[in-house]
Amino acid sequence: MESFDTDVLVVGAGPAGATTALALATHGVRVHVVSRYNWLADTPRAHITNQRTMEVLRDLDIEDEAYRYATPWKLMGDSLFTTSLAGEELIRIRAWGTGEERKGDYLQGSPCELLDIPQPLIEPVLYKNAAERGATFACNTEYLSHVQDEDGVTVSLRDRLTDREYTMRARFLVGADGAKSKVLDDLGLQVEGQMVRAGTTYAIFNADLTRYVEHRPSILHWIVTPNAAFGEIGFGLLRAVKPWTQWIAGWGIDLAKGEPDVSDEFVLKQIRILVGDPDLDVEIVRTSVWYVNQAYAPQYSKGRVFCAGDAVHRHPPSSGLGLNTCVQDAFNLAWKLAYVVKGHAGRGLLETYSAERAPVGKQIVKRANQSRLDYAPIKAVFRVEGADNPVEAGIARFKDPGPEGIKAREAAQAALELKNREFNAQGVEMNQRYASSAVVPDAAGGEEVWKRDPELYLQATTRPGAKIPHAWLIDRRGRKVSTLDVTGKGKFSLVTGIAGQAWVQAAQDLDLPFLRTVVTGREGTLDAYCTWQRMREIHEAGALLVRPDGYIAWRQTGPMLDAEEARRQLGEAIAMVLDRN
Template structure:
């Protein structure tokens, strides 16, 4: 019996996860429809840090330059200040996101993509625009109600909130990327671990020209040490620049055991004046909201033909800037697998790898984001507000007095700042993700990390790791990253000049989804001699890179008896790909 489908994939949610999935699927030529119960996209700044791995995803999907055009650039993101107020005394300064002298080179070597700062409403709009231009269909004011799945597809019910009429659509697959209150996760009964709403924060979005207060030390994040803001994990107030230096978020913690505070405009004005250090005229309050810290993750991301991703399956605070970045990576991991299943290039079993690969990452980033908040306790100990210090003046005396006791407090301060590198300069957290699944042919020997796995990237071509970035030069003399010559929805077999037998084997198989790159030919030359240092294979070896840039398999050095065609057939079969 021939199945009738309205589309290939239905996506619930148009946030960073859903919009990225829609963009990727449309790019790969898959029919996709996306749904949101709202009449537009994110209505508050929310996420803003876009890390290197997320930028690599955007680069692969062809929108990186568009993002950079409207974002705060990397070099303007770095300074995070700890002060008594915007005009008050500076206690410490952190060089964040790899912009400091000690880490700048690591970030340049690790990726062709710089970080940027772009608020979620602008990022979502850019993703939706490009996805729509490539064929994705968006349905606003449309509420997802429920679904039923069978062995051939999924039928989902929706409510048109304008006409108040219900309708159904049938697709091959359904994806729930509908946020922390996910209906899809609830209906699937996916297992969740952790706690919700363990702490609370007041967020005030406002407009005020604070440029003259920050021009001497500009920073996207300004941490204010204030006795009144000393509550909670962080124990400091926050001023975050949305659009420097006229749009801001002000935040501080509150005691959830006392209920949700009802903050007035007069209280906002008074607190802002305290955070700035003088009266701020012409304050325009956009929104006062109450935000809760979650520490919850799903241990399984799918059931049958229904998949979940983004905040629906990992719920955590914004510390470490991992939220939207991980959401986009969930989508990028899932998109090519759905595309291959839809096109008949892979067996349905390939889709099992999505949950196996991304669920451990979700657990990891929930732990890291919450730990980043817990780690502020070391700074709180320095300030001493929990130890009898009542005023900012007493706090400054405690730290900067010319006494042995103050010297010991300063040593505490330096140690506390060192800990915070695991939040603000954690390139390893962002780029060291490793996958284990049926879409990776793992090697028997365990990987040994030689440096702090959270702070430092360890680039490798081991299966399950992301292909290392380095620069090659093409036939026209242009620099091309190894990330630029792989991906784009296709598998890539990389070998050297001596690996001609791999090229011939691939040509004999003539697979629609496979490209071959011989590094050393006129097309791509290793003129800097950096690929040969990072490849970890001999010139006649081979590396198979997946569409998402992760290594699926490698043979470091074939022997004289290697049957290249047979080897590739066996590899693709083990990866659940159709040959």
């Protein structure tokens, strides 16, 4: 039998690569990560961490550690539109589910809150825990090329410190090497869409702005000023990195005019204008130009090589979907690789990665870019085109007591409602539905009927292809545990009720090392609130087969009393999902 240097080699140590490593190491799979950089992210890029990503961190046992480094949900607050941070406030958007109208939806939908964790803080958490669980890492190591064959992948690498070139042999290769992915290019996979569609100047700076924010906590402030009125969004940005002493300032640029002015003198002036303090003591940490992309790959893999994260979906940070989608790509892929490496599944399981995640990538690229376009109605509220100073005239009109002012304020109301699709889009973040050979459709079939707007609202369901709904159960010590806590953790879960003894016997008879049985209603998983009984959409003697990533692979909605028939149905479902035929 061939000896491999590692089971899985991952190129890139960002959110997708590090999560892949952490999940694989947690599953007991040998994984080696290479990164061309000396260390991890050193600029606060992605920061909004949504509930589904927090559920992934919870499953990987690092949720509590993430909380230690994050700005908590309660401080993420509204998104404000002001003439400057110190200046007049104009409107607010209730954001991140913290508003009175939506907070209950978020609390009911998941055991996890949203958090604000800038990338330089979450990456070391992923990296450290992956290493502690057995993953190995090599920084300053550049991926050069790969050749795959029927048995594995030979990867050529270069040590950037010594210039030594060498090869490693792996069963599988994962390209998590970012928006300029060489692994993706080497595979010949195409990216559809438009790159460099718009641009923004970002400046990271240190300044104590507590006096402007502490009484109205918010991580995101939009500044309505003529000095930052260019571009698709048309407002200046102040985003908290470390409340309330480190910030990012941003403003749109005109790509037709070439490279923007990023001199310290100009950037300092812009920061002071956005804050509204001409004498503000500012330490500029770094200035960069960031470009807006709208591109996605229709296919994520070929043979034994897989791509994840920004390599396959490239978009702006609007809607906060970037890091979240990277982490969720990795979580989907890792358990499948682990099951194939361990011999629990056939190679066909790996084909479901692209089938399930590529539609999600396309969706979030379109949603993130649409979120930028959806600022247009707000911009129109605070603009009077043709005026000597359109922004100042727009603000004056907004405050006018006459008919034009009434119209502007009514337009502001409609514009804020539209922005719920960015700032309170629990459905966008949580309503992913998978369709692949790793999901067995209901025998009855039929399309899912959405009871409310699927972008705004989570629709919990036990339909195959959906994530298992969250409901609180009670453990043996009287503590609340989620349905997500008694499933996952690298195993398939057969979920039934007290009446489902035929399913319990069927699982025992199959005797599969990766299958656990969860009987809701009995001691340890007591359905004390009867919430799960209300949500499960199946008979108490029915069953759900839940995958390691929390998604439902198969269900039997009706009662089953015959253990032999239950064993046959369950065995066939597992064989189909895992390509064990």
